[in-house]
Amino acid sequence: MNTNGVVVASVLLAELVGFDSDEPLQVKQIAAALGTTKWTVHREVNSGRLPHYRIGSGIRIERSAFRAYLKDHNIPVRLGPVAGCQAAQPGWAPDTDGS
Known part of the structure; x- marks a missing residue:
């Protein structure tokens, strides 16, 4: 993870709420994007x-449920890449092992 976990989480969050996929999200993905634990x-x-x-x-x-959750809890999402962030670089992907 990038030394600035908040920036990485923001980029992951923007990816997860994106409208380019209908694939449902897993607990580990949401935890990573919010910078919190699976628990x-x-x-x-x-x-x-x-x-x-x-x-x-x-x-x-569902991504739509996650977007609604973010809106209801006033969690801001920055859409688009964050300059200088490892997660914004081509080819970077979050760790996807575990549940």
């Missing part, structure tokens, strides 16, 4: 504040 995301899911559905034991969140 915090699980708390939001379990409280009903973040709508979700399950596939087996996995939790999936």
Whole structure:
């Protein structure tokens, strides 16, 4: 992760709320984008504040539900690349192992 975790999280957040994909999100993706832990995301899911559905034991969140969550909680999203940020560089991808 970049030394400035906030910038990386902002770029990841912008990618996740993007309209270029309908693929549902996983807890680990939302946690990384918000700069928090998977357990915090699980708390939001379990409280009903973040709508979700399950596939087996996995939790999936629709991108539209995540966008609504961000709006409802006044979490700003900067759309577009952040200059000088590793995550904004071509070929950079977040770590996707784990759940």
